[in-house]
Amino acid sequence: MNTLTQEPARAVIDRLFAAATAQEDAPPAWPAGWSHAETTAQERADLLAEIYMPVSVPGCRLLYALTRATRPPTVVEFGTSYGISTLHLAAAVADNGTGHVFTTELSRVKVAAATANLTEAGLADQVTVLEGDALTTLRDVPAPIGLLVLDGWKELCLPVLRLLEGKLPPGALVIADDTTFESMADYLAYVRAPANGYVSVDFAVEDGMEISCRVPQ
Numbered sequence: 001m002n003t004l005t006q007e008p009a010r011a012v013i014d015r016l017f018a019a020a021t022a023q024e025d026a027p028p029a030w031p032a033g034w035s036h037a038e039t040t041a042q043e044r045a046d047l048l049a050e051i052y053m054p055v056s057v058p059g060c061r062l063l064y065a066l067t068r069a070t071r072p073p074t075v076v077e078f079g080t081s082y083g084i085s086t087l088h089l090a091a092a093v094a095d096n097g098t099g100h101v102f103t104t105e106l107s108r109v110k111v112a113a114a115t116a117n118l119t120e121a122g123l124a125d126q127v128t129v130l131e132g133d134a135l136t137t138l139r140d141v142p143a144p145i146g147l148l149v150l151d152g153w154k155e156l157c158l159p160v161l162r163l164l165e166g167k168l169p170p171g172a173l174v175i176a177d178d179t180t181f182e183s184m185a186d187y188l189a190y191v192r193a194p195a196n197g198y199v200s201v202d203f204a205v206e207d208g209m210e211i212s213c214r215v216p217q
């Protein structure tokens with residue numbers, strides 16, 4: 001079974017990727033009032049509520065494959081947006097016949113859109129979409145977390161990893177997107193330092209993904 005190739009999920013995923021690509025080709029005007037340094041995470045999420053910013057096509061296929069391979073009981077995602085990566089995680093959980101995805105998003109507009117997309121794809125039962133700040137919403141997700149995807153605002157990837165680290169069993173996978181961004185430097189330094197308990201490898205796709213396997217010392 002591969003839900004990614006089946007309707008209705010296939011059509012929803014194709015439509016969302018097409019919309020994201022069209023947006024990247026003709027980006028909307030940068031929102032008035034934008035200043036990275038002077039906006040909170042919530043303000044940025046609201047200002048950028050119409051922007052998809054998805055994990056790449058091969059990156060999403062990788063998320064599906066890793067979830068199928070590892071059969072995690074709990075999948076956690078930081079940064080839902082319109083649900084493109086979430087749909088791939090949910091499809092894998094559905095095809096595994098076990099597990100559940102917890103994903104979190106600051107933008108209310110995006111939470112509604114992602115929920116509608118998951119429902120249309122027939123994958124809503126596999127996912128809990130948590131509205132709010134990941135540092136709060138993810139506090140009580142159930143352990144063990146077999147697979148963690150980090151794709152929210154980059155400066156929060158390390159704090160979110162540290163929040164959830166105690167729930168990552170040996171062998172758990174952590175996948176972070178956009179590792180070529182300067183703002184990922186502290187995260188990469190952390191997961192690449194063996195003393196912190198990860199074996200970490202760069203997966204060179206689009207803006208870069210880091211795959212880190214939990215190997216506590």
Ligand SMILES: C[S@@+](CC[C@H](N)C(=O)[O-])C[C@H]1O[C@@H](n2cnc3c(N)ncnc32)[C@H](O)[C@@H]1O
Nearest residue numbers: 045054055079081084085105106133134152153
């Ligand atoms: C790069 S996009 C996620 C793209 C998504 N993974 C996909 O493949 O379609 C990052 C998202 O993280 C959300 N976000 C940023 N900081 C957050 C936080 N502290 N808590 C929850 N969501 C956050 C943003 O609003 C934005 O929609």
